[in-house]
Amino acid sequence: xxxxxxxxxxxxxxxxxxxxGHLEVLRGIDMDIRKGEVVAIIGPxxxxxxxxxxxxxxxxxxxEGSIRVGDIEVSDPKLDKVKLRHRVGMVFQQYNLFPHRTVxxxxxxxxxxxxxxxxxxxxxxxxxxxxxxxxxxxxxAYPGELSGGQQQRVAIARALxxxxxxxxxxxxxxxxxxxxxxxxxxxxxxxxxxxxTCILVTHEMGFAREAADHIYFTDRGVIVExxxxxxxxxxxxxxxxKEFLSKVL
Amino acid sequence: MTASQxxxxxxxxxxxxxxxxxxxxxxxxxxxxxxxxxxTFLGLGQLSRLRxxxxxxxxxxQLFRNAPWLVLLFYCIFLMPYxxxxxxxxxxxxSWLRATIGFSFPVAANxxxxxxxxxxxxxxxQWEAAEALGYSRRATLFRIVLPQCISRMIPPWxxxxxxxxxxxxxxxxxxxxxxxxxxxxxxxxQANSAMLIPMYLALLAMFFFYTWPINRLSRTLEGRFxxx
Ligand SMILES: Nc1ncnc2c1ncn2[C@@H]1O[C@H](COP(=O)(O)OP(=O)(O)O)[C@@H](O)[C@H]1O
Ligand SMILES: [Mg+2]
Numbered sequence: 187x188x189x190x191x192x193x194x195x196x197x198x199x200x201x202x203x204x205x206x207g208h209l210e211v212l213r214g215i216d217m218d219i220r221k222g223e224v225v226a227i228i229g230p231x232x233x234x235x236x237x238x239x240x241x242x243x244x245x246x247x248x249x250e251g252s253i254r255v256g257d258i259e260v261s262d263p264k265l266d267k268v269k270l271r272h273r274v275g276m277v278f279q280q281y282n283l284f285p286h287r288t289v290x291x292x293x294x295x296x297x298x299x300x301x302x303x304x305x306x307x308x309x310x311x312x313x314x315x316x317x318x319x320x321x322x323x324x325x326x327a328y329p330g331e332l333s334g335g336q337q338q339r340v341a342i343a344r345a346l347x348x349x350x351x352x353x354x355x356x357x358x359x360x361x362x363x364x365x366x367x368x369x370x371x372x373x374x375x376x377x378x379x380x381x382x383t384c385i386l387v388t389h390e391m392g393f394a395r396e397a398a399d400h401i402y403f404t405d406r407g408v409i410v411e412x413x414x415x416x417x418x419x420x421x422x423x424x425x426x427x428k429e430f431l432s433k434v435l
Numbered sequence: 436m437t438a439s440q441x442x443x444x445x446x447x448x449x450x451x452x453x454x455x456x457x458x459x460x461x462x463x464x465x466x467x468x469x470x471x472x473x474x475t476f477l478g479l480g481q482l483s484r485l486r487x488x489x490x491x492x493x494x495x496x497q498l499f500r501n502a503p504w505l506v507l508l509f510y511c512i513f514l515m516p517y518x519x520x521x522x523x524x525x526x527x528x529x530s531w532l533r534a535t536i537g538f539s540f541p542v543a544a545n546x547x548x549x550x551x552x553x554x555x556x557x558x559x560x561q562w563e564a565a566e567a568l569g570y571s572r573r574a575t576l577f578r579i580v581l582p583q584c585i586s587r588m589i590p591p592w593x594x595x596x597x598x599x600x601x602x603x604x605x606x607x608x609x610x611x612x613x614x615x616x617x618x619x620x621x622x623x624x625q626a627n628s629a630m631l632i633p634m635y636l637a638l639l640a641m642f643f644f645y646t647w648p649i650n651r652l653s654r655t656l657e658g659r660f661x662x663x
Contacts, residue, residue: 275567282564284583300568300570
């Protein structure tokens with residue numbers, strides 16, 4: 187993606203710490219992500235990747251440090267949550283579509299009900315997004331009638347319909363059969379090409395390598411190293427990274 | 436006494452007993468309505484994150500759910516006033532109405548648990564997805580979670596109703612003239628111990644033919660809604 191390295195980052199995390207009970211899951215996370223960038227977070231399971239994503243859109247409150255998205259201070263106790271969620275969308279591993287609503291309603295309901303936008307306008311946008319996700323004829327279907335790959339693309343359209351600046355993708359292909367992984371990755375790529383800032387947790391190393399501008403490697407609640415993909419995959423220096431890569435590549 | 440004689444006696448007393456059964460139905464319908472309304476509040480209250488709402492709701496639910504229905508009935512019959520004054524008008528509360536209120540409490544408590552169970556059966560991911568889209572907890576509950584689980588609440592609600600109806604004869608003990616009380620009176624009036632079995636059999640049949648279809652329907656719906 188094109189970005190000027192000198193511009194101020196859109197998202198920054200400083201010294202973010204988070205504990206669940208006695209378990210310290212994040213132990214001082216620093217990140218800077220610029221507008222339009224595609225960032226991949228990789229690392230062993232349980233290393234805190236999902237938690238990092240969830241702290242960025244305020245689903246998980248942090249214990250220490252600060253998180254800023256644009257002009258929004260996420261850890262501010264007076265945080266305007268709707269404003270933050272308008273700006274930062276999220277797509278989950280398990281899709282989490284609303285089963286009692288049609289595909290079109292799933293995509294359009296939050297902008298209508300939460301952002302109070304005009305229905306006709308939102309539905310028009312929703313149909314356009316479904317077409318972009320290559321699901322133009324599924325508008326009136328229910329999620330239960332779709333394949334996993336199709337459901338995940340609806341979930342991506344649902345996130346996009348809020349017109350966010352940032353979308354967080356949490357292992358969005360991990361629950362899918364192999365033949366559907368590709369179609370969902372293509373959809374993620376399309377989102378990135380549209381200029382939306384993307385932060386994705388993924389185990390698809392090939393995808394991270396070709397689609398990401400930057401890679402962060404996490405282990406036990408810290409960022410061990412981060413680099414551009416060509417550097418990261420060939421010249422990783424830390425032994426923990428090397429060990430992880432030797433297992434997954 | 437021949438079987439046809441017994442049958443004739445049963446048929447003769449039927450209208451008298453059926454009028455009593457009408458009262459059982461009336462009490463059960465009113466109690467399920469009151470109990471459902473009250474139970475909805477209690478159930479949603481149980482789910483509240485506000486301790487001031489959650490704790491009392493949970494306490495009331497457990498209290499009324501674990502108390503014998505008859506004891507609750509006694510409370511309502513003997514502690515509630517015979518008449519209430521509303522704006523200068525005094526309204527007499529007949530014992531069947533006080534009994535109905537007595538039945539409403541355990542119904543409310545059981546329905547409260549049905550609501551809580553149904554809401555908790557919705558996967559956590561639904562709450563998260565809604566939260567990530569900017570929905571408040573309340574909006575998530577009413578717009579996303581409850582619409583998904585109302586169908587799941589119907590079969591247990593119907594079972595609760597059937598259970599309630601079969602419990603209404605308890606009100607005989609506190610002097611309500613419902614079907615059981617009337618059957619007993621009819622048996623005594625006939626002064627014939629041979630009529631005991633046919634009369635009570637007729638009473639049982641009455642309850643059975645009313646409740647059985649409800650339980651059947653509930654089963655069918657349970658299958659259709661895929662209740663776990
Ligand atoms: N809500 C929670 N309550 C308690 N522990 C949690 C919670 N969420 C995550 N954890 C724990 O935090 C650690 C990191 O979790 P997570 O961020 O999901 O890791 P990853 O996504 O890298 O697999 C794990 O040990 C997990 O069990
Ligand atoms: Mg995870």
